[in-house]
Amino acid sequence: MLSLLRAVIGRDLRLAMRRQADIVAAVFFFIIVVSLFPLGVGPEPEQLRRMAPGVLWVAALLATMLSLPRLFADDHRDGTLEQLALAPQPLALIVLGKVIAHWLVAGVPLVVLAPVLGVQFDLSSDALTVLTVSLLIGTPALSGIGAIGAALTLGVRGGGVLLSLLVLPLYIPVLIFGAGAVDATVSGLGPQAHLSLLGALALGGVFFAPWPTAAALRVALE
Amino acid sequence: MLEASNLECVRGERRLFADVSFRLDGGEMLYLQGSNGSGKTSLLRMLCALTPAVSGEIRWRGKPIGKLGEEFRSELCYLGHHNAIKEELTPLENMRSSADLAQEPLAEEAALDALQLVGLRGREDLACRYLSQGQKRRAALARLVNEKRALWILDEPYVALDPAAVELVAGLIGAHLQRGGLAVLTTHQAVAVPAGAIRELRLGDDDANDERRSAERC
């Protein structure tokens, strides 16, 4: 089981490395969206500090969305997805591997960049730490839940827009607790409650989502 | 071993075929024939349990394939329209990663031998997007060289191949049949397979088609 996960993750990572433009595009999207906000609302440090958690989290959400459509689309187009669906292992396990690989490619760069961008918003070091931790815990849930939407809209007309319509409402709890954790730190309350709820969501998202995703993939292959 | 009874296929609003039944035992091969759009690919996908049949049943070793699930899939090798080749990877990486995904680790030596056999020696380190259609198809077919699963389902395996490669693939299928394996394939090219009993099945020869054809002839 672990060897299968490793094989799926390894393959997807290798593919992503051969196509670095996609990763770079998502990362720059994140940076630009975050940088646009101070330009839009003005440079007052107090206001920026209050906005920072929400802005960074919403930008992370959108940047994750950007890479979701390709999660299964390439495999679908070249027939690899059929082979994965016909593998003697449960498809949900393969999906889990792909979700982890997606997180490593799309989520981890955001986690790494977040503290740097947080500095632009004049966040304290405590808040920066919590921001990074909240993204570290929360982004796997984004990949997991997003996979359901990506599988449902596979091979569908106007899939990209539809994907955001389906997935963004489901992202709301992650957004609330992720941004809430940073918010709580900024305002002097402890972030623990938010972080543990976020952790529960991430566990649920990563381990529950592969099943509906696998079912949706089988429907898409029919 | 593989039995299909009264299969029916509906695509959109059209009924492509109905009442398709056959039985295939070890060492036998089924040639699936029919015009474009007669449902050959759909039938193959049904046999893989990718598409559910509207009605009818498919059994493998006496049990319905829907119930067998993973047990059935572990004995199945499917090669579809698409090559399932990653353009970014080299033929060697493609072979090894698909073997890893199937949990049947393949030694580098064996993979190289297989690639040499299908005529890709010297190109094993070139990303597949630089290969021609025929070469990509060869890279996909290299999987068959070491394939030991009992049931091969091949959708147009000879397409885009030159005569030498066609003969090679026919030889691989023949060897597979000789080992007691089963094969189902569609093709428009009549290719002699060196061993095994061959059955044929034509799709889409129902009355409606005859009527249309006779109408066209007038």
Next chain:
Amino acid sequence: MTERAINWFAYASPQTFYPLAGKLIPWFWALAALFGIAGLSIGFLFAPTDAQQGEGYRIIFLHVPASWLSMFIYLVMAFWAGIGLAFNIRLSGMMASALAPTGALFAFLSLWTGALWGKPMWGTWWVWDARLTSELILLFLYIGFIALQAAIDDPRRADKAGAILALVGVVNIPIIYFSVKWWNTLHQGASVSLTRAPSMAAMMLWGMLLCALACWMYSIAVALMRVRTIMLERERHTDWVRALLDDKA
């Protein structure tokens, strides 16, 4: 046992369900009108003024039924979708798609009446309260369901994909509800609370229940009308639809 099963499946076949639904629809319309007139006249003509909220509270007779129905229809829709997915029954997928627009309508009405009620009561059209936010998400889920089904050409596939989405939504709605609730309580400032009229007179309760029943009957009637249309559309190549249309012509 087997006989009953066969009977049940017979009703699940579009061919028998179509005329049955046709016969039932007028009855549900009649019931909807009956309950609606009774409920509205209690609510708008006879119910006394609310001590705290004045006459504006009468929106409750529209708002609460709409909210109930929007949630209830989603559950029913997910139920049908799940049944269709698990047992591969065509009719249940059709029922799910027939219910979705009506559910979306009630979700919208719930938001609309809620906003019109909120303005005079709390002085604002909208609060980021758990109930309001989840109702909004519910509307998005309905729209997502409808859009997903509309984007897939093959009705069988559309049914299955929609079913998966509906079931994922069922799991998520409580999570969204509680997350917004906690977010709201953990946040400072937003202190507007949505307490309903505390001691509701029996008359108000009756009015509300009757209005809810009217909406319920209305939903069944409209869903049956829509499912009949969907049936004809999907089964247009079958003999029974041809025979039906020949009879009518």
Next chain:
Amino acid sequence: MHWNSLGEFLAMGNHALYVWGSVLVMAALMVAEPMLVSRGRKTLLARLRRQYRAERSEATRSRASTTLGSKA
């Protein structure tokens, strides 16, 4: 009856806009929805009838041409 006059009923204790705004929109939509459904049904029926008629006439025509062809 709770109300003393029609004017009082319509005024709704200074909340007329909100109460009647809710009632009107809800009533309008709940009338519009079944009307839309039944109109969709009528257009579908008309379309299916046209389609069947076209199929029937095509079938007879092709049968005619086949018999002609076999005679020739």
